[in-house]
Amino acid sequence: MIEIPPKNMDIDASVEILKFFGTVGTPTSVSDSPLQQIHAVYPNPFWDKLSVSDLAPSDHLELYNSFGQTMSSGNDI
Numbered sequence: 001m002i003e004i005p006p007k008n009m010d011i012d013a014s015v016e017i018l019k020f021f022g023t024v025g026t027p028t029s030v031s032d033s034p035l036q037q038i039h040a041v042y043p044n045p046f047w048d049k050l051s052v053s054d055l056a057p058s059d060h061l062e063l064y065n066s067f068g069q070t071m072s073s074g075n076d077i
Contacts, residue, residue, distance in 0.1 A: 038054075039053055039055065040054075060075060061074065061075070
């Protein structure tokens with residue numbers, strides 16, 4: 001008769017987490033793209049009027065709500 005010793009099935013969570021994050025080589029965030037021009041948008045929060053500084057007549061604006069739905073879009077919102 002062959003006796004098999006009991007196996008230890010314990011997992012060291014710290015070691016497993018370090019192994020996992022050690023294999024992830026690429027960032028999971030979106031890189032920042034350089035802005036051509038910075039606009040000041042105020043006030044925040046707003047009720048019925050929103051001001052945008054340094055806005056050119058050809059600039060296209062899109063206004064979204066907190067659910068990501070487009071509320072308004074165009075050159076003159």
